[in-house]
Amino acid sequence: MAVHGPVVKIHPVVLASIADSYERRNEGASRVIGTLLGTIDKHSVEVTNCFSVPHNESEDEVAVDMEFAKNMYELHKKVSPSESGKVIADNSVGRYLMDLVNKVPKIPAEDFESMLNSNINDLLMVTYLANLTQAQIALNEKLVVL
Template sequence: MEVSVHPIVLLSIVDHYNRIASQTNKRVVGALLGEKVGNKLEVTNCYAIPYDEDPEDNQIWFLDDLFHREMLQLFHRVSSREHFIGWYSTGSSLLGHDMRIHDLFTHDASDPLYLLVDIQSGSPFLPLSAYVCRNNDGEKVFKHVNYNIGYLEAEAIGVEHLLRDILQFKHLPMAAQVEKKVSALAAFKRCMHEVLEYMNLVVEGKLPLNQQINMLIQEIFCILPNSEDKQLIAAVNERMNDFYLSLFISSLVRSVTACHRLIDNLIEYHEDGKVIEHEKPKAVVLAEGEGEVPHVGTTAESA
């Protein structure tokens, strides 16, 4: 089975989680809508379903099936091409009662799809898993299926504008940018190790040669730039020099700013000290007949 998940579905699932369970870290459940053509499944839309479970015993749960059926009828009125094709939930792993929920949705689809989305995952990869139910020696089990991110032209434009707005209003500090680059390079290194292991197994004859995988590997290496090109080396060195120059200038600006603040603080402290030093206490004016006015800084002598 070939599964294609559209970006609007992932955004809706994240929005559902942020509205309902962002503060409580509870699980959210919803329905998947789309179209099935042959062996290809297109997941184009989704909606939330009220769901709750006992935090101490997840075998005790509640799903509003009546709400689900009413929402499904409303979506059929809006778009007759989108049918119920599965359900989704949030979490890091499968739970014991997921099969019971899956059986509940088999009344609306013969072979429903199950999407598990880990919202709080820190992995650089897409935190999404797709499953279908299969029989294994008379026992129902979830089988992992591959998926890809598909989109229409209108969706691509919308996602591009959304990401552009996020990048404009979210300025990451230097440490966060470096951390993201390190994570991306670590993920790339793991992928390269997997490719190397596969090629070694093929050379040793433990795995058959797959021409499609071989073509994909060849395309990847064709995309890589030639590291021995003199023009490329000069361009990289020039870019690094510009980067180091900007760091040097920013360090100078910070140093000059710190010096200015120090000088301003010293001047302000010196002026405050002068004011305190030149202040004189006011003389006490006594009424007539009560004695002499004492000198400033001395104690009045008794009569």
């Protein structure tokens, strides 16, 4: 009988960060401790970011720098509001982009196609001439050897 639980999605940057933290751990340290950041809903867990937390280990206990962890979490909330679930729409950005698009001169489709084809033909001619030059140089090198 299969047990169905939540789907866990881990962003590639998280895996790279975990591997990097492990590779950069202090000499003699057997583990890396950190915090995973992301979102949880009814059917999935999505891990979008993470950070390692400094700690000290003794034989029977681990001391974690909770102040560091708290400060890093607060910084991540400020930098990535989507991780805290608070992304506020900014209508001024959309208006600015629309104004910017409207400032671009309107070119009839036929003129645009003509300009594009002209540029493509120029690029094809440059490629053809470069290949022809390479062939002539190779031929010259072979003739010089004879």
